Amino acid sequence: MKLPEKTLRQLLFEMMRIRQIQLAIESRYLENEMKTPVHLCIGQEAVAVGVCANLKKYDYINSTHRGHGHYLAKGGDLRALIAELYGREAGCSKGRGGSMHLADTTIGHYGSSSIVGGGIPIGTGMGLAIKMQKKNKVSVIFFGDGAADEGVLYESINFAVLKKLPVIFILENNQYSVCSKVSARQAGDNIFHAMPAGLLMTKKVNGNNVLDVYNASLKAVARARTGHGPSFIECLTYRIRGHAGCEVQDVPGYRPVGEIERWKTLCPIAAFRKKLLTNKMITLNEIKKMEKKIDKQIEDAFAFARTAPPPKPETLPLYLFRE
Amino acid sequence: MTWSKTKQKIIEPAFSNNEGAEGKRILCYDEAIREALQLALSRDKRVFVMGQGVDDPDGMFGATRNLHLEFGPERVFDTPLAEGAMMGVAIGAALAGMRPVYFHNRPDFLLLAMDQLVNHAAKWSYMFGGAAFVPLVVWACIGRGWGSAAQHSQALQGLFMHIPGLKLVMPGTCHDAKGLMLAAIADQNPVLILDHRFNFNYKGMVPPEAYTVPIGKGVIRRKGRDVTIVAVSHLVIDACHAAQEAAAYGVEAEVIDPRTLRPLDEEIILNSVAKTGRLIIADCGWKTGGITAEIGAMVAEKGFTYLKAPIKRIACPDLPTPAACNLDEACSIGRDNIKKALLELTR
Numbered sequence A: 001m002k003l004p005e006k007t008l009r010q011l012l013f014e015m016m017r018i019r020q021i022q023l024a025i026e027s028r029y030l031e032n033e034m035k036t037p038v039h040l041c042i043g044q045e046a047v048a049v050g051v052c053a054n055l056k057k058y059d060y061i062n063s064t065h066r067g068h069g070h071y072l073a074k075g076g077d078l079r080a081l082i083a084e085l086y087g088r089e090a091g092c093s094k095g096r097g098g099s100m101h102l103a104d105t106t107i108g109h110y111g112s113s114s115i116v117g118g119g120i121p122i123g124t125g126m127g128l129a130i131k132m133q134k135k136n137k138v139s140v141i142f143f144g145d146g147a148a149d150e151g152v153l154y155e156s157i158n159f160a161v162l163k164k165l166p167v168i169f170i171l172e173n174n175q176y177s178v179c180s181k182v183s184a185r186q187a188g189d190n191i192f193h194a195m196p197a198g199l200l201m202t203k204k205v206n207g208n209n210v211l212d213v214y215n216a217s218l219k220a221v222a223r224a225r226t227g228h229g230p231s232f233i234e235c236l237t238y239r240i241r242g243h244a245g246c247e248v249q250d251v252p253g254y255r256p257v258g259e260i261e262r263w264k265t266l267c268p269i270a271a272f273r274k275k276l277l278t279n280k281m282i283t284l285n286e287i288k289k290m291e292k293k294i295d296k297q298i299e300d301a302f303a304f305a306r307t308a309p310p311p312k313p314e315t316l317p318l319y320l321f322r323e
Numbered sequence B: 001m002t003w004s005k006t007k008q009k010i011i012e013p014a015f016s017n018n019e020g021a022e023g024k025r026i027l028c029y030d031e032a033i034r035e036a037l038q039l040a041l042s043r044d045k046r047v048f049v050m051g052q053g054v055d056d057p058d059g060m061f062g063a064t065r066n067l068h069l070e071f072g073p074e075r076v077f078d079t080p081l082a083e084g085a086m087m088g089v090a091i092g093a094a095l096a097g098m099r100p101v102y103f104h105n106r107p108d109f110l111l112l113a114m115d116q117l118v119n120h121a122a123k124w125s126y127m128f129g130g131a132a133f134v135p136l137v138v139w140a141c142i143g144r145g146w147g148s149a150a151q152h153s154q155a156l157q158g159l160f161m162h163i164p165g166l167k168l169v170m171p172g173t174c175h176d177a178k179g180l181m182l183a184a185i186a187d188q189n190p191v192l193i194l195d196h197r198f199n200f201n202y203k204g205m206v207p208p209e210a211y212t213v214p215i216g217k218g219v220i221r222r223k224g225r226d227v228t229i230v231a232v233s234h235l236v237i238d239a240c241h242a243a244q245e246a247a248a249y250g251v252e253a254e255v256i257d258p259r260t261l262r263p264l265d266e267e268i269i270l271n272s273v274a275k276t277g278r279l280i281i282a283d284c285g286w287k288t289g290g291i292t293a294e295i296g297a298m299v300a301e302k303g304f305t306y307l308k309a310p311i312k313r314i315a316c317p318d319l320p321t322p323a324a325c326n327l328d329e330a331c332s333i334g335r336d337n338i339k340k341a342l343l344e345l346t347r
């Protein structure tokens, strides 16, 4: 399907933005001012961007410990993200959540769980609410290959199919859970194949190709919005950085030699950028301008976050219950 | 993970019960656990080690490092992220004659296995009149700090202490980390070992041979006449330091390390309170319905007449852990809280 140039440029911009923000976090991480375990999504930008480009502001997303990209692609506030990493009151979770626990209800992001698989049934339940309320929303659930080990995924999918819920399960298969390769945990390439095909729409796509992700989720969203029930999309991608922290903090010795380098050459952003340049849908100059614009946003967000005050000690007991 | 890697290892204080340990072999905390596993794996074919990341280069904070190379991937293996099912698998293997040691990174993740652990492992011997039993060791490590926040820093010992049929062990020294692991593996019942990440900052005296530390026996870490401190896990060392500092004010505190919370060595605590008449209980779990509540109730029930002052409890405030470091620090407890309580109680 032919997409308008504007959309294509927007997809590139969003991916570049997430990448530059991740790199900016990484480059400042060893200053030890962001005292929170950051799980970077460098190399996986196409998944968040390709999916979220099909969503409306009011649609729901459910994210994970590796959630910066989902939050940003859905339209989460950058200042509030960075402030959260610095443990500030102005953070999106008021400094209580840290990097793994982001939320922005104004964009349909009701909070990410750092318990692997924890968000899957919750996103399913949001789909149930949508259906009961007869709303025209969809509920998208992002989760990793590690979460696909958990029984709760299969239980949730069963329920979503049973009730024909407007839920889209997005498996972001970056091939690792911490240091553990998918093949050490799954009996063959069966995450996708274990899905009850015929009962829901299932697709396996190249998660490093933003258009593949976009097109698959476009169909899934259309199905969900028209009452045709859930979909499951596996996006094959790769975690370029270590499980957590910045590049130099990765544990050596658990990945085959050359694997990271090979996947770096499959960078979702470089590939898409090249494609747009070749087809003359964008110029180098325009890309430079985008980079500058993003850098400015980043500078602003970090300046804001660094000087923002931490939560006041007397606020410690707040928010345990809704008053 | 990177932020949890400990820097310089600190030597444990000279406890009153390991005087004369000079010249004995010193091991780090992770090495002590690892040595216990190594001994168990080589002496008993039924023993195996499982858990997410036990064969990582980091090897579960070092406690399982390279054991898979030494004993092979059949006996030391990574698992899918399927805590509920894997706990059941471990129970099944135990019922059928094996001795699984199942490692979990954090107690938070154990909650996914609660059904198998509480409804099954802890019930099996009793429910079938002793016909079958579950010799299973489950290990998890409490950690907090660096914005780990609400879902990655829970100290859930109070929850587990509540379960009849489950033994609960919390070592406080390198020596005991090894001896209690070997005792847990030898035990015929489900034993949960909860360690604290801070314990991995220490090194201490660890004999090279196989030995066990009895489950259900506490130990006096420091003798004193004025106040009894019952401190759990890493707080044992904090309590010893606090007691040392309070000694400068003329306060002599006795520090008790219960080592096992279930069964609890009530006698050692009651005997001490009978002598001192004052009690401080320090535990990093939540206060309400937690370890300090249970031990406090036990002493109020069985040692009321010994008490000269109300019991003082030092525990985590009843709140999820906040990420922001200033809030996080405001609810962590340690040496200073214990010292303050000591001085208040003896003023």
Ligand SMILES: Cc1ncc(C[n+]2csc(CCOP(=O)(O)OP(=O)(O)O)c2C)c(N)n1
Residues within 6 Å of the ligand: A065, A066, A114, A115, A116, A117, A143, A144, A145, A146, A147, A148, A174, A176, A177, A178, A239, A243, B052, B081, B083, B105, B109, B112
């Ligand atoms: C239930 C549970 N088990 C284990 C963990 C520890 N843990 C945190 S992130 C992670 C890796 C999860 O892998 P995956 O779902 O593929 O996500 P990725 O990190 O690759 O984005 C693990 C094992 C956890 N947080 N929750």
Ligand SMILES: [Mg+2]
Residues within 6 Å of the ligand: A144, A145, A146, A172, A173, A174, A175, A176, A177, A178
């Ligand atoms: Mg993964």
